[in-house]
Amino acid sequence: MIMIALLVVSALGALAAFLPAQFARFVSTGLAALAFGLSLAMYATGAGFWHEYDKPWVPGLNLRFHLGVDGISWPLIVLTTLLTLLCCGYSLWKTPDSRLIGLLLAMQTGIVGAFLALDLVLFFVFFEVILLPMYAVIAGWGGPAKRAAARKFVLYTLFGSMLLLLGVYLVVDQTGSADLAAPKGTATMAAFVFLALGFAVKAPLWPLHTWLPDAHSEAPTVGSVMLAGVLLKLGTYGLIRVAIPVAPEAAAKAAPVLGGLAVAAILIGGLVCLAQTELKRLIAYSSVGHMGFVLLGIATMSATGLQAALIGNLAHGLITGLLFFLVGAIKDRTHTGELSQLGGLRDSSPWLAGILGFAALASLGLPGLAGFWGEAFAVIAAAQRGWWLGAALAAVGGALAAAYLLRMLRKVTHGSSPPRLTGPAGYELAAWVPLAVLTIAVGLAPLLITDVTGPAVDALVEAIQR
Amino acid sequence: MTFKLPAIDYLALAPMLVLFGAACAGVLVDALVPREWRYHVQVPLSLVALLASGGFVVALANRKEHVVTAGSAVVIDGPGLFLQGSIVVLGIVALFLVAERRLEPGGAFVAQAAVVAGSEADRKQMRKPGVTEVYPMMLFALAGMMLFCSANDLLTMFVALEVFSLPLYLLCALARRRRLLSQEAAVKYFLLGAFASAFFLYGVAMIYGYAGKVDFRGINEAVLGSSNSKTLLLIGLAMLAIGLLFKVAAVPFHVWTPDVYQGAPTPITAFMAACTKVAAFGGLLRVLYVAFERSSWDFRPTLGVIAAATMIVGAVLAVTQTDIKRLLAYSSVANAGYLLTGTLSMNRDGLKYTMFYLVAYGFTVLAAFAIVMLVRDSDGEATHLARWAGLGRRSPVFASLFTFLMLAFAGIPLTSGFTAKFGVFAAAVGGNMTWLVIIGVLSSMILAFPYLRVVVLMWLSVPGDDTPTVSVPGAFTAAALFVGVAMTLVLGVAPNQALELVNDAGAFLR
Amino acid sequence: MSLSPYVPIVGLFALAAAFALFSVAAAPLTGPRRYNRAKLDAYECGIEPTPQAAGGGKFPVKFYLTAMLFIVFDIEIIFLYPWAVSFNALGLFGFVEMVLFIGTVFVAYAYVWRRGGLDWD
Numbered sequence A: 001m002i003m004i005a006l007l008v009v010s011a012l013g014a015l016a017a018f019l020p021a022q023f024a025r026f027v028s029t030g031l032a033a034l035a036f037g038l039s040l041a042m043y044a045t046g047a048g049f050w051h052e053y054d055k056p057w058v059p060g061l062n063l064r065f066h067l068g069v070d071g072i073s074w075p076l077i078v079l080t081t082l083l084t085l086l087c088c089g090y091s092l093w094k095t096p097d098s099r100l101i102g103l104l105l106a107m108q109t110g111i112v113g114a115f116l117a118l119d120l121v122l123f124f125v126f127f128e129v130i131l132l133p134m135y136a137v138i139a140g141w142g143g144p145a146k147r148a149a150a151r152k153f154v155l156y157t158l159f160g161s162m163l164l165l166l167g168v169y170l171v172v173d174q175t176g177s178a179d180l181a182a183p184k185g186t187a188t189m190a191a192f193v194f195l196a197l198g199f200a201v202k203a204p205l206w207p208l209h210t211w212l213p214d215a216h217s218e219a220p221t222v223g224s225v226m227l228a229g230v231l232l233k234l235g236t237y238g239l240i241r242v243a244i245p246v247a248p249e250a251a252a253k254a255a256p257v258l259g260g261l262a263v264a265a266i267l268i269g270g271l272v273c274l275a276q277t278e279l280k281r282l283i284a285y286s287s288v289g290h291m292g293f294v295l296l297g298i299a300t301m302s303a304t305g306l307q308a309a310l311i312g313n314l315a316h317g318l319i320t321g322l323l324f325f326l327v328g329a330i331k332d333r334t335h336t337g338e339l340s341q342l343g344g345l346r347d348s349s350p351w352l353a354g355i356l357g358f359a360a361l362a363s364l365g366l367p368g369l370a371g372f373w374g375e376a377f378a379v380i381a382a383a384q385r386g387w388w389l390g391a392a393l394a395a396v397g398g399a400l401a402a403a404y405l406l407r408m409l410r411k412v413t414h415g416s417s418p419p420r421l422t423g424p425a426g427y428e429l430a431a432w433v434p435l436a437v438l439t440i441a442v443g444l445a446p447l448l449i450t451d452v453t454g455p456a457v458d459a460l461v462e463a464i465q466r
Numbered sequence B: 001m002t003f004k005l006p007a008i009d010y011l012a013l014a015p016m017l018v019l020f021g022a023a024c025a026g027v028l029v030d031a032l033v034p035r036e037w038r039y040h041v042q043v044p045l046s047l048v049a050l051l052a053s054g055g056f057v058v059a060l061a062n063r064k065e066h067v068v069t070a071g072s073a074v075v076i077d078g079p080g081l082f083l084q085g086s087i088v089v090l091g092i093v094a095l096f097l098v099a100e101r102r103l104e105p106g107g108a109f110v111a112q113a114a115v116v117a118g119s120e121a122d123r124k125q126m127r128k129p130g131v132t133e134v135y136p137m138m139l140f141a142l143a144g145m146m147l148f149c150s151a152n153d154l155l156t157m158f159v160a161l162e163v164f165s166l167p168l169y170l171l172c173a174l175a176r177r178r179r180l181l182s183q184e185a186a187v188k189y190f191l192l193g194a195f196a197s198a199f200f201l202y203g204v205a206m207i208y209g210y211a212g213k214v215d216f217r218g219i220n221e222a223v224l225g226s227s228n229s230k231t232l233l234l235i236g237l238a239m240l241a242i243g244l245l246f247k248v249a250a251v252p253f254h255v256w257t258p259d260v261y262q263g264a265p266t267p268i269t270a271f272m273a274a275c276t277k278v279a280a281f282g283g284l285l286r287v288l289y290v291a292f293e294r295s296s297w298d299f300r301p302t303l304g305v306i307a308a309a310t311m312i313v314g315a316v317l318a319v320t321q322t323d324i325k326r327l328l329a330y331s332s333v334a335n336a337g338y339l340l341t342g343t344l345s346m347n348r349d350g351l352k353y354t355m356f357y358l359v360a361y362g363f364t365v366l367a368a369f370a371i372v373m374l375v376r377d378s379d380g381e382a383t384h385l386a387r388w389a390g391l392g393r394r395s396p397v398f399a400s401l402f403t404f405l406m407l408a409f410a411g412i413p414l415t416s417g418f419t420a421k422f423g424v425f426a427a428a429v430g431g432n433m434t435w436l437v438i439i440g441v442l443s444s445m446i447l448a449f450p451y452l453r454v455v456v457l458m459w460l461s462v463p464g465d466d467t468p469t470v471s472v473p474g475a476f477t478a479a480a481l482f483v484g485v486a487m488t489l490v491l492g493v494a495p496n497q498a499l500e501l502v503n504d505a506g507a508f509l510r
Numbered sequence C: 001m002s003l004s005p006y007v008p009i010v011g012l013f014a015l016a017a018a019f020a021l022f023s024v025a026a027a028p029l030t031g032p033r034r035y036n037r038a039k040l041d042a043y044e045c046g047i048e049p050t051p052q053a054a055g056g057g058k059f060p061v062k063f064y065l066t067a068m069l070f071i072v073f074d075i076e077i078i079f080l081y082p083w084a085v086s087f088n089a090l091g092l093f094g095f096v097e098m099v100l101f102i103g104t105v106f107v108a109y110a111y112v113w114r115r116g117g118l119d120w121d
Helices: A002-016 A024-041 A074-094 A098-116 A120-129 A131-141 A146-175 A189-202 A211-218 A221-246 A248-274 A279-300 A303-334 A350-363 A370-384 A388-413 A426-444 A447-465 B010-032 B035-063 B078-099 B120-125 B134-150 B154-172 B179-211 B216-225 B230-248 B256-263 B266-291 B293-319 B324-343 B348-374 B396-410 B416-430 B434-460 B475-493 B496-505 C004-030 C061-085 C087-114
Strands: A051-058 A063-069 B067-069 B074-076 B375-377
Touching: A002 A024, A002 A051, A002 A063, A002 A098, A024 A074, A024 A098, A051 B496, A063 A098, A063 A120, A074 A098, A074 A221, A074 A303, A074 A426, A074 A447, A098 A120, A098 A131, A098 A221, A120 A131, A120 A146, A120 A221, A120 B416, A131 A146, A131 A221, A131 B434, A146 A189, A146 A211, A146 A221, A146 B416, A146 B434, A189 A221, A189 A248, A211 A221, A211 A279, A221 A248, A221 A279, A221 A303, A221 A447, A248 A279, A248 A388, A248 A447, A279 A303, A279 A370, A279 A388, A303 A350, A303 A370, A303 A426, A303 A447, A350 A370, A350 A388, A350 A426, A370 A388, A370 A426, A426 A447, B010 B035, B010 B067, B010 B074, B010 B078, B010 B134, B010 C087, B035 B078, B035 B134, B074 B078, B074 B134, B078 B134, B078 B266, B078 B348, B078 B475, B078 B496, B134 B154, B134 B266, B154 B179, B154 B230, B154 B266, B179 B216, B179 B230, B179 B256, B216 B266, B216 B293, B230 B266, B230 B293, B230 B324, B256 B266, B256 B324, B266 B293, B266 B324, B266 B348, B293 B324, B293 B434, B324 B348, B324 B416, B324 B434, B348 B375, B348 B396, B348 B416, B348 B475, B348 B496, B396 B416, B396 B434, B396 B475, B416 B434, B416 B475, C061 C087
Parallel strands: none
Antiparallel strands: A051 A063, B067 B074
């Protein structure tokens, strides 16, 4: 029931924002806070599903309203509700337009629904629900080239979901079941390829990533945060929850290809970042590299790799969310994101420079911060699997991350000193601090996450190796 | 010489008889009732007739007894009844749109169609109320469509085809505004339609030459056992298919669609998009599933290519349209492709979901055209897309409804469009037509663009000086709009009832 | 298969052709020749011929109307004839059907009459 309550609260929040009243956005933000509370309250321990709800919805279409939460999905759900809440709070002061908040909550409904869904068709339904709010956020509140970016986003994402849909048809046709709680695991390579391609567009896996930098550089700050923080996670989550369990044999065969592409994404993401001249595009491309590590972890299909993928997912959501908030703050103050025109942030706004430095260090995978564990263990898992070359190249990619982030820091914080910028506003701190704190917490005590995900991952690995 | 009289089950024919009778009565009303009273008699008469016809369909469905009657000319079976019921219900909603007179003084129809467009007499008649012959013509068309769906031999089918086509040709020519466009549409539709009818009839002759019979059961037996040359069968089937594919607006027999949809009075466009589609696909389903099921190896590849072309061409051309009615016309072409995909699955699911799709699409398209009717300025409906810019600011309610309908066309989940598309594609995968599903899925991605463009135009553009207003709908249009939107939502969120209905309809009776 | 049933038909065709040929051939040979302007004009149902149809190439719609009405009643006669021939065999059922059919045609007739389709101007 708590899962339905979470969905209903999110949907109500989305609807409430469209009420023609001044206080509507406060009501919506309140509901977002309530949703965050509910997602926390879903916590439990152990393998298997902590909560499950199963009712037939449209039997004729194999559609069941089957929800469930376990150690794999719970951290992502909490991340989603947290980031939505932070974005809503941020928007309350930054862009006091209740429609934006409504769209954020509509997005949350779809994302949480997809994380909760234990029915393939239901998963697809929620997956599709996300598309339009995100499109509207980019097209409505974006930068100067927002139309083109929004169109590109929709084109790619629709393409991805259509491939996904084909995969869904094939799985249902081949296994006769759309159940994700205990998938039959007899789907063929064709089904796996369609599903994996669909998720790879979303993740995004090189070379299907080209929509991401455009979408990010034009999207408003909250849009970027949601996009990087949670939307990309749907792709990797889909691989773990859907593509691999329904077709483990095909997945095992395709794993080296997936791993190779992941390593390519890490390297190419890093190299492209080195050449970026715009702050938001740089961070967007860094996402390609970071998600490459996550995909590498998934490709190993081992417990270590999957753990690394899940923790990497979470860390990337926290860190990149924080980075986009910070970049938004910088762009608001200096009205430019061009690295060549920025500089001297250390003098003009020490506060901002300090926290940006922190986020950049976290992003490059400094031990002790959240980014480290996912990437380190993805490399280890690849080595354990015997992919020595891949592991070595991925490690080089990690070094590249250090290079481009430090280059970014040098360009932004050092250099000639512009006039003093205003210090961080209260609402900005409110958005940054929770993310920074969680980054440190996960970095210092990764057991917080692995204890939650561990049993579920072990069960999953056992299921797919059977 | 003695005749054996055919047994006739009058109850089974009642839904159609009621409509034919009411249509004749409607003609008499136009002959005998004073001009100012005609509208007030015709509308209730048509409505009562449709309700009575619907009542008989329900009674027959409850009787659960499937019969072949009237000397095996007509068959009343589950799918046939479902299609008849859909035609009646969609017809009622379309009647609401036709009967609307609040939006424009005198309604959407011209007062005297024979007056030369643009002449002095034409200017004079602008203020007069529109013709009331549209109501009996609509009833004739609806009755013909119902007969088309339940004909049991090719000749009855041809008669039904003509009975529903002729009124449609006339109805297309009766627009009050832009009369030349309307007449052009009617002439195009008539000429091409007559051509298609000729193809159909020639096909019937060929099939008769092959099978020696024109009834579906006989053809089915002949396909199995006849020793005649198969060439006749294939030529005949191809010609029949051309006649039917013309009506469903499949590529390459679709060229009339945009012109006719644009030129015809908008309520009639809605009527054609919803009801004609049901009837044409009902007929196509029956011909393919009952008569030619056994030669599906012969026609599936060819019709598959046509379905693929229909989806792609419809979707791609929809992208380039600048007029909302033409956009919806090309979308209707593309939807014919999806329906063909379902039809070609040649299995139970294919029949089921194609019928479901027909109903779902019918309601959505009716509601969409209802909104097209509402967006107008002093010059009538403003159909050019550029004029719709910023409509979301002017009238958020209607823009929201239209957005919802566009999402349904695009097949976004929680709308009937998703349920329907999912169903036909799943059926096609089950029927080993996966390649067609791949094309369908890709084309529906392309097709999502024009819809999204309209949505973006409405919400994200600043309204200009010439952005038209959205008129307050009269009771009729409001009712049609409400029914259409509500069904689009219900069939998307809770389609169980409707799916059970198509499931219970079972298979065609042979 | 014997072709004998077709012999009368062939005979009929031959007779018809012979009659047509004979008429065409005989008329100029036997008839008087008194030409005037009206006789040399094209035959157009009695109306005054014009180089081009009046109204810029458009023919008055009234003629089409008359032609269409003719077809309605033409078809009625075509239906009535076989029914009348086999009236006894069809019995009451046939009678009722025919009344219904005539009734339907009568509906069209009533419509045309009341709406002025039979008025020439």
